[in-house]
Amino acid sequence: MGIQTWTFIIVGITFALYIGIAIWSRASSTKEFYIAGGGVSPLANGLATAADWMSAASFLGMAGIIAFAGYDGSVYLMGWTGGYVLLALLLAPYLRKFGKFTVPDFIGDRYYSNVARTVAVIAALFVSFTYVAGQMRGVGVVFSRFLDVPINTGVYIGMTIVLLYAFLGGMKGITYTQVAQYCVLIFAFMVPAIFISIMATGNPIPQLGFGSAGEDGIYLLDKLDGLMTDLGFTAYTDGSKSMTDIFFITAALMLGTAGLPHVIIRFFTVPKVRDARKSAGYALLFIAILYTTAPAVAVFARTNLMETVEDKPYQELPDWFSNWENTGLIAWSDKNGDGKVQYLPGSAVADKKPVFSTEKGQFGERLVSNPSTTPNELYVDRDIMVLANPEIAGLPNWVIALVAAGGLAAALSTAAGLLLVISTSISHDLIKKQLAPNISDKRELWIARGSSLIAVCVAGYFGINPPGFVASVVALAFGLAASSFFPAIVMGIFSKRMNKEGAIAGMVAGLGITIYYIARFKLGWIGSPENSGPDNWWFGISPEGFGTIGMIINFIVSIAISQFTPAPPEEVQEIVENIRIPSGAGDAIEH
Amino acid sequence: MNAEERKKYWKENLRYVAILLSIWFVVSYGFGILLVDVLNEIRVGGFKLGFWFAQQGSIYVFVVLIFVYVRLMNKLDKKYNVHE
Numbered sequence: 001m002g003i004q005t006w007t008f009i010i011v012g013i014t015f016a017l018y019i020g021i022a023i024w025s026r027a028s029s030t031k032e033f034y035i036a037g038g039g040v041s042p043l044a045n046g047l048a049t050a051a052d053w054m055s056a057a058s059f060l061g062m063a064g065i066i067a068f069a070g071y072d073g074s075v076y077l078m079g080w081t082g083g084y085v086l087l088a089l090l091l092a093p094y095l096r097k098f099g100k101f102t103v104p105d106f107i108g109d110r111y112y113s114n115v116a117r118t119v120a121v122i123a124a125l126f127v128s129f130t131y132v133a134g135q136m137r138g139v140g141v142v143f144s145r146f147l148d149v150p151i152n153t154g155v156y157i158g159m160t161i162v163l164l165y166a167f168l169g170g171m172k173g174i175t176y177t178q179v180a181q182y183c184v185l186i187f188a189f190m191v192p193a194i195f196i197s198i199m200a201t202g203n204p205i206p207q208l209g210f211g212s213a214g215e216d217g218i219y220l221l222d223k224l225d226g227l228m229t230d231l232g233f234t235a236y237t238d239g240s241k242s243m244t245d246i247f248f249i250t251a252a253l254m255l256g257t258a259g260l261p262h263v264i265i266r267f268f269t270v271p272k273v274r275d276a277r278k279s280a281g282y283a284l285l286f287i288a289i290l291y292t293t294a295p296a297v298a299v300f301a302r303t304n305l306m307e308t309v310e311d312k313p314y315q316e317l318p319d320w321f322s323n324w325e326n327t328g329l330i331a332w333s334d335k336n337g338d339g340k341v342q343y344l345p346g347s348a349v350a351d352k353k354p355v356f357s358t359e360k361g362q363f364g365e366r367l368v369s370n371p372s373t374t375p376n377e378l379y380v381d382r383d384i385m386v387l388a389n390p391e392i393a394g395l396p397n398w399v400i401a402l403v404a405a406g407g408l409a410a411a412l413s414t415a416a417g418l419l420l421v422i423s424t425s426i427s428h429d430l431i432k433k434q435l436a437p438n439i440s441d442k443r444e445l446w447i448a449r450g451s452s453l454i455a456v457c458v459a460g461y462f463g464i465n466p467p468g469f470v471a472s473v474v475a476l477a478f479g480l481a482a483s484s485f486f487p488a489i490v491m492g493i494f495s496k497r498m499n500k501e502g503a504i505a506g507m508v509a510g511l512g513i514t515i516y517y518i519a520r521f522k523l524g525w526i527g528s529p530e531n532s533g534p535d536n537w538w539f540g541i542s543p544e545g546f547g548t549i550g551m552i553i554n555f556i557v558s559i560a561i562s563q564f565t566p567a568p569p570e571e572v573q574e575i576v577e578n579i580r581i582p583s584g585a586g587d588a589i590e591h
Numbered sequence: 592m593n594a595e596e597r598k599k600y601w602k603e604n605l606r607y608v609a610i611l612l613s614i615w616f617v618v619s620y621g622f623g624i625l626l627v628d629v630l631n632e633i634r635v636g637g638f639k640l641g642f643w644f645a646q647q648g649s650i651y652v653f654v655v656l657i658f659v660y661v662r663l664m665n666k667l668d669k670k671y672n673v674h675e
Contacts, residue, residue: 074645219637281657
């Protein structure tokens with residue numbers, strides 16, 4: 001059977017599964033809609049959190065980024081896992097004990113202020129919308145590549161599926177579909193990885209495989225370092241970012257992870273405080289399976305690519321090369337006219353992406369009309385590494401179809417989690433808590449459903465008309481979470497003295513400086529482009545890493561302001577005393 | 592549970608958190624970033640050790656740290672009789 005038939009079958013089965021779960025797990029109260037009734041087992045919550053967390057970017061993009069960044073790619077590996085240690089030790093158990101529905105709930109109650117609640121709602125909405133637009137786009141891209149439908153049709157199909165289980169089941173439906181989606185995505189990621197590891201080194205465990213030797217007896221990493229330095233690249237295991245920058249980016253990603261509302265909210269769904277700790281452990285374990293495999297896949301893919309194409313005649317290259325060339329994700333321009341591929345450092349094209357003319361070159365290649373002046377002739381889009389790997393390794397068609405289903409599972413599960421945060425922010429934090437406190441539970445449930453409908457439409461709109469800055473604002477999402485939520489929540493738990501004046505000033509200062517820095521050095525909205533390059537960065541910290549500084553500023557401002565303003569009222573200090581002790585959590589969630 | 596017991600329970604919890612977060616910091620920021628060049632001189636099989644910590648080792652340690660904390664806190668909750 002062909003790839004398309006297999007893809008229809010496998011994607012069809014998984015979608016039927018998700019819809020079945022949605023119908024089975026309908027929500028009948030706001031408690032079920034917001035936090036799945038608080039009755040999810042730690043293991044199920046761990047699985048759901050892992051699927052919630054790993055997006056299309058983790059599944060499709062990360063191994064590719066690492067393959068091209070080498071050691072520098074470590075920032076994502078450590079940054080997107082280390083945050084769970086912070087979550088488990090500093091946040092999750094206490095927020096569970098506090099036992100409300102949302103992150104703005106905690107900020108608003110702990111800092112006895114609707115201003116603080118509103119700042120938190122705005123930050124939550126901004127972070128979640130930034131993120132969800134990318135997911136919807138991811139769904140569209142996977143559909144278009146494997147099922148041969150236009151990207152927009154793919155986005156509509158994705159919207160319908162997500163809406164179905166978010167609308168019916170809320171958090172309850174989302175949780176159990178995410179459990180299924182985790183199983184699909186991890187299976188889809190591991191099967192090709194294991195196949196390729198066996199082919200490259202004979203070792204079926206990819207995590208060990210990329211530290212072993214190939215058939216020629218040379219260690220794979222040494223071979224790759226050698227291949228790369230011979231051609232003038234930096235060695236794979238060395239990297240080229242400064243140590244300061246690596247440090248700050250890793251920190252910003254960790255702190256951002258621990259402050260992302262759609263991750264935190266998952267820990268409200270387990271029955272007990274001890275379950276919150278335990279499910280953070282399970283979540284990281286399940287995430288680690290993919291995150292420790294990805295760097296192995298990256299090494300196999302990079303080695304494979306270099307050995308297959310470097311200095312080889314174009315006409316003798318395998319079929320996958322021209323298949324991907326047809327999609328525009330690989331491009332070759334024969335700059336020195338020898339008919340062979342020269343893969344060297346530097347960009348092969350003058351702009352970010354190759355522009356193809358309609359003509360074919362003398363070897364049958366698609367002619368590129370914007371080649372750069374560097375001797376590098378090959379352009380490879382980083383996103384194709386995971387998708388192309390099974391083809392490059394010559395794996396059967398069903399494996400390729402499986403990867404498509406895995407990519408869809410990853411994108412849909414993350415999108416659903418984010419949409420829930422958005423609809424909850426509107427129906428609970430804005431309407432129930434501020435505008436209309438007297439509405440009945442039933443009304444609120446319908447408002448929550450209505451807001452999820454609106455949220456899906458807005459997300460779909462962004463998926464179809466992606467704003468130009470979406471790709472570059474993932475840095476913003478993490479920076480904002482790191483510089484606003486993380487310090488406010490941590491101080492809310494660990495300092496009884498922290499008051500509303502300190503917390504609000506801290507969040508505004510942290511958010512403000514981070515937004516300014518990213519607008520200045522990443523988006524180019526402020527200041528002239530000439531002096532926004534790396535030489536002008538403060539302390540050599542890139543915009544991706546600036547959330548760390550934003551967080552430090554938040555802490556300093558909060559502590560300073562709180563010293564000069566009155567201590568929080570007695571009953572708030574009692575809340576803090578209370579959330580530090582696990583017993584009695586069962587009662588706390590009823591409110 | 593009286594105020595003194597609460598204080599003691601909280602102090603012991605903070606001590607666990609401090610110890611575990613120090614390990615968290617050392618394996619990632621220490622071994623994986625600040626000391627990466629030194630550790631890269633040491634080889635384990637095909638891996639340079641610093642590179643291994645940055646892309647593999649730190650993640651394994653993170654997982655272990657959380658489960659160690661879970662165990663320690665379950666014991667502590669029992670000791671002070673604050674478990675659910």
